[in-house]
Amino acid sequence: MGRTFAIAVNRIRLLIASRRNALLLLLPVLFLAGIDRFAGETVSESKIPIVIADSDESEISQQVVSAIKKNPVLKVLVVGNETEAQELVETQKAAAGFHFPEGMGEELLANEADEIVTVWTTPTVISTAAVQEMVAAEILRPSANSLGAETAVDYAIKAQGKMSKIEQDQLWKEVWEYSDSQWSTKPLMTIQDRVMGSGTVTVPDPNQPRPSPNLYLPGTLAIMMLFAFAWSGWAIQEKNSTITSRLFLTIKPRQYVAGNLIAMLLLQSVLLAGFILYGKQASYWDAEELPKAVATLLIYAFLITAFVFWLAHHVHSMKSWGMITITVLLLSSLFSGTFIPLNEISERLQQIAYFTPQFWASDSMQGSISFPVLAGMAALGLLMAALTTQKAGVQR
Template sequence: MRMWHIILTRWKLILSNRWQFVFMLILPLVVFWTAEQLLKQGSDELKVPVIMVNEENDETVQTIIERVKQNKTLRVMEHSKTTALEMLERNQAEAAVLFTKNLAEQLKQGKIKNVIHLYEAPNAISTGLIEEFVASEVIRLASNGKAATYLDEEFNGDKLYEYAWKYTDQQWEPQPLMTVSYELDGQSVAAEKQSSDGSTLLFGLLSIYILLINFYLQDWVLTERRSGIASRTRMLGVSKLTRYISNLVGTSFLLLLTLLPVSLYLLIGFTDFFQKGWMIAGYLFACIGISFFIANLFTEKMFYHLTAVAFTIVTGILGGSFIKLEEFSGRLMLAAEYTPQHWLLSGLISSDSGTNLYILFFIGLGLIIFGLGIGVVRHDRN
């Protein structure tokens, strides 16, 4: 009963400033939404501009254009041949792609030689990449056509060509046949590609925010010690351990509540929604332990907050919240493994994040136990 009373008191103290709590709920959503929009805008500007020409309004050419548009590396525009060549002269695009006449008939026979004509801009540097992307779609249609034509000629069935073509085309989805999936250091390449559209940086920023908000809300440890609350509650028959655990539970619940909206916003759209959700929960638990442990080492709020900011920045840099330094050096990789951010971010792109989750859980549990030990043993002063 005493524990529940202390938890309610902790909630009342934190929620006494309602605007602060609302601010903690809404501000992260606004910040991360803005960051996501800026990343999308920046990624669009970094896309390679390419012009596709379909002057004959050929259905097969249009199919190729629509599929190339799905490539996140290219920014596809459609213009006439004359306009395309003028834009290339002004370096407004990397290249212009023209298709030979009667493209459908040639692809139906599986012929792909000289069906693409590529015009380059004077300062073009990415034409090889463009040609590869367009050629891959041409080869896809050519292989479909050749297979369907063979079966149609061999068996001469009713609507066999259309059936065979559709069946062959389906073999390219979601990935082409013979695609090799592999993992590097436990990180799934497919998962890494899924997170390469800016979400990795957003999760990195989230890791910084979670740690900072934990340090901010865990300063009750110093406040109670300096104000004499710790001594007075002991006189009322409440043990140090009960007080610490109750305040910790109350603060942790509100931390989870404030982080829920922004976490859901970032996780919506991922196929491994629950796996990533558990990783964020594990990281939150680790941050609770870290902030609680460090709070019990200090008596002055100023030094505590300075240490909190310095710790967050250093571990964020080493752990890959901003950029993956671990890719540049083996020593940096070793240093990254001592940061909670590393285990969160690597777990978010891993096909099997169980180990990362266990590590974060034991980091949090171990430091909470150490923090409780320090808090119970040390002398509370008014």
């Protein structure tokens, strides 16, 4: 155990001492900073533009406009007249247009909200159903508040027999405010629309902002694989050098393989901790998902480390290793379905996904068959470690 530990410590020291590896560590930092920025830009760019022509300009209509503006999914433009709003929809500068007619505020307070607002939409723009739903919710909000307040005042009068106008107004206001504070706009359904060339767009729950999951997970899996390759390159130089001959006079091949695997796994765990912390901070993982994500990513790290270490023992030059790194990383990332949805690629190419660890890691995190998949990944990692021990132990 002491010798295995000495091998592990020495390997970490050597990997850290390498300038190339130190520079490579900038990559995950840049990646996380990049997706943070990208996520911010995506949120802004993915806001759905709508236009509101407020002909009522009452206190209630302005409250409705103000509430709609607070919705993080919508980019709201308010214009003075219907014609201008219609033009913006027709020229597709707005996904939908809403006309608040004169007297809307009064009608809402009178709980007469049916067909009160006119909507213009264009069939070529996605997610209008979701937009209508969100706007309608805000329009119904004062109406529902008003209905609640009226009902409460009626009950109070019935219960007390007599109530002054001031008391009625006071109660009405309190009930309105209470009802309004309970209002939380959520789409009733998740609406998914296919968009040409860019996969699936999900209209998010406005109360649960998240970073771009489309980059975070595949990026994490790809970077971990890249580091598995970068941290295994030494094996190619060392297995052909006399250092291993010297080492094998004092240690057994299994101690050598175990020590080096432990070192690479420890470094992968540090890298992983960075990704997990970022994911936790950016609310990508919630408390329930976190243990499963950590377990999956640790097993993924073990599998790729063992697999790449095994692969390195079959390669004879660093040039070939560079080519293999690029090929395996690109193919497995592209065809795993993590960067590009599987249904975007041909059926034949989709079969490749089943041979990529990224697919299984991603699937076990999102799917329901996590245990067999994780057990399979762990078993495959152990098999690779055992095969590497045999290969490393070949008498030179």
